[in-house]
Amino acid sequence: MSSSQALVRRNFLRNSGIAAFAILGTGALAACTSAVSEQKAGGKDDAQPVRGGTLKVGVPTDVIPANLLTNSGSVPAVIGLVYETLVRYPNDKLEPGPLLAKSWTLAEDGLSLALELREDVTFHTGRPFTAKDVEFSLRTYADPKWSAQLKSTAAAITEYDITAPNRIVLKFAHPIGNIFDLLDTAPILDSETAAQLSTGEKFIGTGAFKLTQRTPNSLLVFERNEQYRVPERPYLDRVEISIIPDSQALVNALKSGQIAVAHSLNYRDNENFAKSDGFTTVSYDGAELQIYVGANVAQPALADVKVRQAIAYAIDRERIIAEVFRNAGYPVSLPWPKSSPAFDNSRNNTYTRDIAKAKQILAQTTTPPNLSLSYDTSYPYSAATAQIVQANLAEIGIGVTLDPIEPATFVKKLIGAEFPGLWVTTHSWAQFTPSTLTVSAYPFNARKNSSHFESPAYVDAADAAWKVKQGNSAEAIKAYQAVSNQLLENLFLIEIGVYNQQASTTRKVHGLNWTKRRETVLTDAFLS
Amino acid sequence: MTRYLLRRLPSAVLVLFAASVLIFLLLRLVPGDPALTLAGPDASPETIAAIRHQLGLDRSIPAQYVTWLGDLFTFDLGRSYIIGGQIADLVGRGLTNTLVLTGAALLLAVVVSVVLSVVSVAWPNRWLNAVVAAANTVAVALPTFVTGVLLVLVFAVALPVLPAGGVPPDGFIARPDIAVQYLLLPSICLAMPVGAALTRFLTESLRTELRKPYVLTARSQGISHWQIVTRGALRNALPTMVTALGLQTGQLLGGAVLVEAAFAWPGIGQLVEQGISRRDYPVVQVLLLLSVAVFVTIQLVTDIAHAYLDPRIRIGGP
Numbered sequence: 001m002s003s004s005q006a007l008v009r010r011n012f013l014r015n016s017g018i019a020a021f022a023i024l025g026t027g028a029l030a031a032c033t034s035a036v037s038e039q040k041a042g043g044k045d046d047a048q049p050v051r052g053g054t055l056k057v058g059v060p061t062d063v064i065p066a067n068l069l070t071n072s073g074s075v076p077a078v079i080g081l082v083y084e085t086l087v088r089y090p091n092d093k094l095e096p097g098p099l100l101a102k103s104w105t106l107a108e109d110g111l112s113l114a115l116e117l118r119e120d121v122t123f124h125t126g127r128p129f130t131a132k133d134v135e136f137s138l139r140t141y142a143d144p145k146w147s148a149q150l151k152s153t154a155a156a157i158t159e160y161d162i163t164a165p166n167r168i169v170l171k172f173a174h175p176i177g178n179i180f181d182l183l184d185t186a187p188i189l190d191s192e193t194a195a196q197l198s199t200g201e202k203f204i205g206t207g208a209f210k211l212t213q214r215t216p217n218s219l220l221v222f223e224r225n226e227q228y229r230v231p232e233r234p235y236l237d238r239v240e241i242s243i244i245p246d247s248q249a250l251v252n253a254l255k256s257g258q259i260a261v262a263h264s265l266n267y268r269d270n271e272n273f274a275k276s277d278g279f280t281t282v283s284y285d286g287a288e289l290q291i292y293v294g295a296n297v298a299q300p301a302l303a304d305v306k307v308r309q310a311i312a313y314a315i316d317r318e319r320i321i322a323e324v325f326r327n328a329g330y331p332v333s334l335p336w337p338k339s340s341p342a343f344d345n346s347r348n349n350t351y352t353r354d355i356a357k358a359k360q361i362l363a364q365t366t367t368p369p370n371l372s373l374s375y376d377t378s379y380p381y382s383a384a385t386a387q388i389v390q391a392n393l394a395e396i397g398i399g400v401t402l403d404p405i406e407p408a409t410f411v412k413k414l415i416g417a418e419f420p421g422l423w424v425t426t427h428s429w430a431q432f433t434p435s436t437l438t439v440s441a442y443p444f445n446a447r448k449n450s451s452h453f454e455s456p457a458y459v460d461a462a463d464a465a466w467k468v469k470q471g472n473s474a475e476a477i478k479a480y481q482a483v484s485n486q487l488l489e490n491l492f493l494i495e496i497g498v499y500n501q502q503a504s505t506t507r508k509v510h511g512l513n514w515t516k517r518r519e520t521v522l523t524d525a526f527l528s
Numbered sequence: 529m530t531r532y533l534l535r536r537l538p539s540a541v542l543v544l545f546a547a548s549v550l551i552f553l554l555l556r557l558v559p560g561d562p563a564l565t566l567a568g569p570d571a572s573p574e575t576i577a578a579i580r581h582q583l584g585l586d587r588s589i590p591a592q593y594v595t596w597l598g599d600l601f602t603f604d605l606g607r608s609y610i611i612g613g614q615i616a617d618l619v620g621r622g623l624t625n626t627l628v629l630t631g632a633a634l635l636l637a638v639v640v641s642v643v644l645s646v647v648s649v650a651w652p653n654r655w656l657n658a659v660v661a662a663a664n665t666v667a668v669a670l671p672t673f674v675t676g677v678l679l680v681l682v683f684a685v686a687l688p689v690l691p692a693g694g695v696p697p698d699g700f701i702a703r704p705d706i707a708v709q710y711l712l713l714p715s716i717c718l719a720m721p722v723g724a725a726l727t728r729f730l731t732e733s734l735r736t737e738l739r740k741p742y743v744l745t746a747r748s749q750g751i752s753h754w755q756i757v758t759r760g761a762l763r764n765a766l767p768t769m770v771t772a773l774g775l776q777t778g779q780l781l782g783g784a785v786l787v788e789a790a791f792a793w794p795g796i797g798q799l800v801e802q803g804i805s806r807r808d809y810p811v812v813q814v815l816l817l818l819s820v821a822v823f824v825t826i827q828l829v830t831d832i833a834h835a836y837l838d839p840r841i842r843i844g845g846p
Binding site: 062063064066070072143145147149151199200201215216217218219243244245246248249250252253255257258408409411412414415416425427429440441442443445 | 559560561564565566567568569570571572573574575576577578579581582607608609610611612613618621622677680681684685688691692693694695697789790791792794798799801802805806807
């Protein structure tokens with residue numbers, strides 16, 4: 001290389017260096033605020049409530065506006081911040097406490113309920129909340145187009161008697177044992193803007209936060225409701241919920257400080273966060289979910305209850321809870337969680353793993369040919385559970401072919417009762433009054449369900465439990481035993497375990513709360 | 529020319545019409561149903577029927593198609609069943625995000641490829657060539673979902689100096705300094721394979737140019753190697769690079785779908801994925817038809833340009 005070439009190279013490199021330095025320097029000056037520093041800013045770790053700040057939350061799915069009353073996807077995130085209900089169950093029991101209703105009186109015959117409402121409540125539009133809003137909200141909740149979970153309970157309200165702006169009497173077709181489940185669940189909606197709810201344009205409630213911006217598939221922004229009925233609440237000025245569909249991206253967003261709360265991470269990731277400095281994992285106790293194996297009893301291979309019993313004895317529930325859910329739950333034979341009035345630990349161990357017994361029962365009947373086991377591919381724990389069940393059934397001589405199905409088709413097959421054999425999925429609502437499960441969750445519905453299971457005895461047991469005046473009375477508990485008997489004897493749904501939803505957060509987040517439906521409540525939350 | 533245009537237009541319209549029918553029918557052949565997605569796993573048949581009626585899905589397929597087509601002609605793209613909001617807003621927002629991301633990636637790829645190619649040709653060095661070749665191979669071989677995770681782990685988690693994903697909370701314009709930081713990782717991830725391909729192409733083109741006689745003449749006149757490369761060879765190699773760039777742009781848009789997922793970037797790719805997985809027919813229909821319309825328009829414009837340049841095509845000659 002000649003000296004002139006070397007000189008040109010030096011010049012080029014020097015000029016390039018100056019240019020790069022200038023660009024980076026200008027960038028650094030322009031970027032006097034680092035995006036990462038901004039995300040991490042929040043002060044020292046201090047458990048004393050602090051006013052102000054923005055809490056950034058990550059969730060994997062967006063809210064579907066038309067599903068606002070279904071308690072699915074990210075609906076609980078919006079409901080918990082924007083809306084309130086008439087009563088509120090504590091997370092550990094089924095005794096309603098006041099919320100928008102101050103007090104109530106259930107008639108002796110169980111055929112009516114008088115509610116006294118708070119007078120200091122306004123919607124986010126500034127309009128006062130009255131008894132008419134209760135009627136509007138419950139009637140909307142009963143409308144099939146909203147697909148609300150406790151629709152049948154709302155539909156059993158035959159009359160709304162408004163005796164004063166803040167007093168309403170609900171009259172029923174028959175005593176409703178789970179009426180307080182409805183009042184704890186149905187959000188109070190603003191009748192003036194309800195038409196814009198299903199299109200996602202306006203979400204107006206009476207809650208601690210107002211939804212001020214929604215960018216579909218990207219961002220939900222909530223701001224403090226300055227007129228909130230509780231003085232000095234909420235502490236936070238703003239909540240931003242980012243939609244981050246990729247599980248790894250969600251983990252990274254939390255690790256890098258881009259968000260302070262991450263929902264619906266894999267259980268192993270939550271376990272790692274719980275062990276990491278600067279992070280913690282919150283378990284939504286009282287808002288339990290259940291994982292189960294369903295059986296299509298119309299299929300000859302599964303028609304004999306002995307086959308279903310053998311399957312129930314073969315499943316290694318302990319392993320599924322330990323490996324798949326990282327011990328964030330416990331194995332069960334019945335759907336009821338520990339807080340339920342129907343929970344009975346002795347009967348809950350009816351189908352613990354016993355390979356010898358499973359083989360013995362199977363020997364009394366025809367071993368089924370290869371069974372298909374369907375699962376929803378959108379949940380990693382469904383696939384992992386299905387694989388363990390497959391291995392368990394192989395031990396007793398039942399061959400299983402795994403059948404992964406994408407979510408939209410899975411729901412179609414579940415509702416249409418189209419699964420050819422077994423399936424693995426989850427259900428909810430067992431943490432409420434036990435009769436709610438059999439009138440609201442379709443797989444349990446006594447009259448028509450995904451398993452094609454029909455039994456007059458089950459219909460009678462479900463109806464009797466629902467029509468008891470008080471859902472936690474001794475009479476009701478006896479009725480739930482009859483429902484449990486039916487579930488254990490017929491095994492059209494084979495329960496595996498109860499598990500809790502979890503959220504991982506940075507340690508600067510305090511006061512995160514939730515309802516029994518997994519709705520995140522941030523009224524008392526603050527950032528240290 | 530007008531006659532040629534009139535001759536070509538009907539076939540373009542026919543393609544669009546056929547595409548609209550196919551898109552409409554194909555989406556309905558896919559298993560799954562928006563009413564069931566909305567209803568959720570615990571819904572009763574009565575609830576599903578009510579939702580189906582509300583969405584108009586209980587009408588015959590031809591009736592649904594005619595309504596959709598009528599709405600399109602009146603420029604009413606309609607509302608999304610499931611994602612929520614006006615489809616025009618959803619598409620506009622998604623398209624903006626995708627274009628910003630791909631634009632940034634393209635710019636990055638072009639700048640890096642020109643600099644690397646010029647440097648390695650202007651000062652041929654065994655070590656430099658080996659490093660550039662190795663970097664190129666890695667950039668081409670690694671899929672974007674792997675580089676995405678690696679970039680996030682290094683620059684957002686381990687160090688951390690840049691956001692792990694998402695778009696700037698206040699938009700791209702309000703605070704450009706923040707917007708640049710949000711753009712860096714996804715655009716680097718998207719630009720890497722394209723930049724590598726362009727570098728290879730441009731380096732080879734420059735080397736070919738340097739073997740041509742005019743370079744020898746320039747050298748004999750005492751013009752420096754640097755000037756020959758930048759003022760002669762590079763100028764002559766750039767037009768062919770533009771052709772390669774056009775081809776790479778398609779790959780860039782395809783790759784954007786994966787990068788958007790990894791970096792939670794709410795672009796068109798994310799919108800299509802959401803629409804299909806939830807059976808949000810109106811959104812997917814519009815997006816697919818838009819893709820076909822863009823393709824048909826490009827084809828038409830290309831044909832017209834060709835016809836303008838070549839009279840034989842215009843007059844229907846050989």
